Amino acid sequence: MKLHFPRRYLGAFLLPAVLFAGMTAQAEQITVSCGAVGMELRLCEASAEAWASKTGNEVRVVATPNSSTERLALYQQWLAAGAQDVDVYQIDVIWPGLLANHLIDLRPYSKGAEDAHFKSIVDNNTVDGKLVAMPLYVDVGLLYYRKDLLERHGLAVPTTWAELTQTAAAIQAAERAAGNDKMWGYVFQAKTYEGLTCNALEWVASYGGGSFVDDQGRVAVPNPNALQALQTAAGWIGTIAPKGVLNYAEEQARGVFQAGQAVFMRNWPYAWTLLNSADSPVRGKVGVVALPGGGADQPSRSALGGWQLAVSRYSRHPELAADLVMFMTSAEQQKRRAIEGGYNPTRRALYRDPDIVRAQPFIARLEDSVSSAVARPSRVTKGQYNRVSVAVANSVHAALSGRSTPEEALKTLGAELKRMSRRGWR
Ligand code: GLC
Numbered sequence: 001m002k003l004h005f006p007r008r009y010l011g012a013f014l015l016p017a018v019l020f021a022g023m024t025a026q027a028e029q030i031t032v033s034c035g036a037v038g039m040e041l042r043l044c045e046a047s048a049e050a051w052a053s054k055t056g057n058e059v060r061v062v063a064t065p066n067s068s069t070e071r072l073a074l075y076q077q078w079l080a081a082g083a084q085d086v087d088v089y090q091i092d093v094i095w096p097g098l099l100a101n102h103l104i105d106l107r108p109y110s111k112g113a114e115d116a117h118f119k120s121i122v123d124n125n126t127v128d129g130k131l132v133a134m135p136l137y138v139d140v141g142l143l144y145y146r147k148d149l150l151e152r153h154g155l156a157v158p159t160t161w162a163e164l165t166q167t168a169a170a171i172q173a174a175e176r177a178a179g180n181d182k183m184w185g186y187v188f189q190a191k192t193y194e195g196l197t198c199n200a201l202e203w204v205a206s207y208g209g210g211s212f213v214d215d216q217g218r219v220a221v222p223n224p225n226a227l228q229a230l231q232t233a234a235g236w237i238g239t240i241a242p243k244g245v246l247n248y249a250e251e252q253a254r255g256v257f258q259a260g261q262a263v264f265m266r267n268w269p270y271a272w273t274l275l276n277s278a279d280s281p282v283r284g285k286v287g288v289v290a291l292p293g294g295g296a297d298q299p300s301r302s303a304l305g306g307w308q309l310a311v312s313r314y315s316r317h318p319e320l321a322a323d324l325v326m327f328m329t330s331a332e333q334q335k336r337r338a339i340e341g342g343y344n345p346t347r348r349a350l351y352r353d354p355d356i357v358r359a360q361p362f363i364a365r366l367e368d369s370v371s372s373a374v375a376r377p378s379r380v381t382k383g384q385y386n387r388v389s390v391a392v393a394n395s396v397h398a399a400l401s402g403r404s405t406p407e408e409a410l411k412t413l414g415a416e417l418k419r420m421s422r423r424g425w426r
Contacts, residue, residue: 028317029058030324032088035071035307036063037250038270039341044090044328047336051327057320067249068092068194069393072386075099082314087321091133092194093124093306094378094385100127103310107131109322116331117346118370124379125308132310134329135346137337139268139305140369141202141291144275146263148285149175159300161203161232161292164264168240171263185240187253188266190400195249196393197376198303199266203229205301205374207294212392212417213377217425219417222410229294230406234399246401258282266291268305272362273342288362290369304373306346338363344370381425391416 034044041063048059064071075089079102091099107114110131114122117135125133143164145157153171158164168185175183189195205211209226213219220226237243245253250267254274257265260281265271275286293300309325311318327333334345339359344366350356351367378385391413399409 027057028320029060030087030317030321031060031062031085032090032309032324032328033062033064033075033086034090035066037066038254038274040270040343043337043341043343047328047333048324050333051324054327055320055323059324062086064090066251067191068094069386069390070193072098072194079312079314083312084314084316087312087315087317088324089310089312090136091308091310093121093138093304093308094194094376094389096125096127096132096308096310097378097382098385099310100130100132102313103130103132104313104315104318104322105130105132106134106311106322106325109319109326110134113326113329116349117329118348120304120371120375121306121308121346124375133308134310134325136307136309136329137334137343138346138370139270139307139344140302140366140373141198141266141305142269142302142369143289143291144257144265144267144271145287145289146282146285147287149263150287157287157289158264158292160295160298161206161229162295164292165232165236165240168263172240175263182261184242184256184262186236186264186266187241187245187248187256187262189249189253190237190241190245190397191247191249191252192390192393192397193249194389194393196396197389198305200230200233200392200396201303201374201376202266202291202301203233206291206298207232208298211374211377212413213381213388213421213425215380217380217421219414219421221414221417222407225294226410227406230396230399230410233396234402234406237400237402246397269342269344269363269366273340273360302369302373304370304375306344381421384420384425387420388417391420 032048034041045061048061052059121135149171153174155167158167172183172185188199204226207225207229209223209229210220212221253265254271256262258275258280276283290300291302311321315321331347334347337343338345338356342360351364357364381388395409395413398404399406
């Protein structure tokens, strides 16, 4: 319906609005979509609220699914529809290329703040010269272990996957024989989703088998080292790992380990603070180290993970939204996140911040792991990365669950990736 106002009334409508706008900036509502794994949502809300009270605006925080794969599907739906009701998106380290067209360039608002963050992450978030996201926190895969159980059984922290397999089996058997019949050796993430791609990348890369697609965009599987990695992992299912891992994401693995029912766990840094929280059955009994390597000259390789904040092109308040992003990624807020939740800063200087070093000493030790972590092939495979990851997760899951042999799984994966790349990654 079209409204017609007689000309003489127009002034009466417009004048107060003009005056009001000139007098004071209007309070706006900014909506930010955050992750909700572990303490994430609470930390995001606290940070957003601090910005709201500082600026006099309002924030609305929307939680999203824990699975990165599901979250991407949701974001793609919203963004494809040009949804205006989410201003700020928390995006995964593998998405800048996939989502760049829907995001604004933050450089006009950052005033060089990006220079204080890990350069590799800033480069990752820069697409065709546009800084499409500011780094919020960085993740690396880690090995959590039960100090008390290793001591009780006189065994050392494993540094290779073969040692982990043996140690996990030995402790599991001894604990079960002593009546601890729920004990498992190793839990990790093997549901078909992005987290399995991360675990598989760590196995394969640490056996010297590459990262599925190399830096030049060439398909890097099958190869004998990747096969050895996948055979090793497939051997864990039902022996040192419950069959249930085939359906575990981060929080399911943490649930089992935190309940005291596993010797080892692969997870991201966020688990540390929760494992040591007041009501945790394993509080004080846990150690954390780099993941095992393939062998003597095959070092540990952690997958590089982490989250960024980006402003939607469809936001009605891009300036305010960008201001919120700069606030939430500031040194002060990253420090709070690190101390309260154990989330790894993306600002290098914070790894030497005395308060962080005192409160979360394990974070200070992770600076080098961040620099040497292995990236998923998202930059090189561009808009097709999600299909690549789904193919990796599906074929690895087939090998783990026994639906195919590791040989067949890698052969099929190689053929599928070749087909996808036939006309170049785009
Ligand atoms: C963590 C990582 C992220 C990764 C996801 C997989 O959230 O930060 O990069 O994609 O786990 O489950």
